Amino acid sequence: xxxxxxxxxxxxxxxxxxxxxxxxxxxxxxxxxxxxxxxxxxxxxxxxxxxxxxxxxxxxxxxxxxxxxxxxxxxxxxxxxxxxxxxxxxxxxxxxxxxxxxxxxxxxxxxxxxxxxxxxxxxxxxxxxxxxxxxxxxxxxxxxxxxxxxxxxxxxxxxxxxxxxxxxxxxxxxxxxxxxxxx
Numbered sequence: 001x002x003x004x005x006x007x008x009x010x011x012x013x014x015x016x017x018x019x020x021x022x023x024x025x026x027x028x029x030x031x032x033x034x035x036x037x038x039x040x041x042x043x044x045x046x047x048x049x050x051x052x053x054x055x056x057x058x059x060x061x062x063x064x065x066x067x068x069x070x071x072x073x074x075x076x077x078x079x080x081x082x083x084x085x086x087x088x089x090x091x092x093x094x095x096x097x098x099x100x101x102x103x104x105x106x107x108x109x110x111x112x113x114x115x116x117x118x119x120x121x122x123x124x125x126x127x128x129x130x131x132x133x134x135x136x137x138x139x140x141x142x143x144x145x146x147x148x149x150x151x152x153x154x155x156x157x158x159x160x161x162x163x164x165x166x167x168x169x170x171x172x173x174x175x176x177x178x179x180x181x182x183x
Contacts, residue, residue: 005116005117005142006109006113006114006115006117007049007115007116007117007118007119007129007142007144007181008050008051008052008113008115008117008118008119009040009041009044009049009050009051009052009118009119009121010052010100010118010119010132011037011041011051011052011053011054011055011084011121011122011123012054012055012086012100012121012122012123012128012129012132013054013055013056013057013079013122013123013124013128014030014037014053014055014080014121014122014123015053015058015068015069015072015081015085015086016055016072016077016080016081017071017072017075017076018030018048018073018075018076018077018080018124018144018170020151021150022124022153025153025154026124026152026153027077027080027126027155029123029151029152029153029155029158030080030123031080031151032151033082033121033123033148033150033151034080034084035170035177036121036146036148036149036175037084037121037146037149038083038084039149039177040119040121040146040149040158040176040178041084043176043179043181044077044181045089047088047181048180049119050091050115051086051087051089051090051094051125052090052091052092052106052109052114053086053090053091054092054093054094054100054104054106054132055068055087055093055094055095056094056095056096057082057094057095057096061102067075068094069081070084070163072181073085074130080174082176084134091109097170098127098128098131098132099128099131099132099134099135100128100132100135100136101130101132101135101136101139102135106141109180110141115139116137116141116142117141117142117143117144118141118142118143118144118146118147119145120132120133120136120143120144120145120146120150121145121146121149121150121176122149122151123150123151123174124151124152124153124158124161125150125151125152125157125158125161126141126152126153126154126157126158126161127160129145129150129161129165130161130164130165132143133145133165133169133171134162134165134169135170137168137169137170137171138149138178142170142172143165143169143170143171144171144173144174144179145162145165145171145172145173145174146173146174146175146176146179147171147173147174148173148176149161149176160166
């Protein structure tokens with residue numbers, strides 16, 4: 001809890017094979033963000049903060065999270081997935097579009113857990129993270145984005161997206177080391 005409000009860390013689209021058109025532009029930012037994501041997950045788990053992975057299904061409509069994880073861990077970029085893979089306590093929601101909320105059970109899950117604040121990390125800052133932050137805001141959730149734990153395709157658009165989240169959605173934008181958890 002932070003400020004009396006229960007929070008959850010949401011990992012966006014990090015279970016990824018990186019076999020899409022923008023992957024080569026995205027990979028350097030993922031490599032830069034990975035140590036911070038690892039640190040955020042370690043801190044959240046130590047503080048007993050729920051960790052929820054919300055991940056694209058990559059058009060695999062017959063797959064579930066175990067199959068998605070298995071597929072990417074056997075791919076050429078497994079080193080980017082292995083350090084941040086879900087543990088036995090993690091929750092997993094499969095999505096098909098940019099927002100973590102769009103036609104997923106995430107809002108219901110957060111309500112069941114009593115979550116009022118989401119801490120976002122993952123990819124892509126100027127796409128899925130931005131749209132997810134907006135959808136969290138319109139659902140009256142407080143939003144924190146760990147800016148060193150998000151990856152982008154276009155640095156200029158990512159910077160603009162972070163400013164928009166802060167200004168238009170009242171999101172707290174801060175590095176992982178400043179994300180506060182309380183027991």
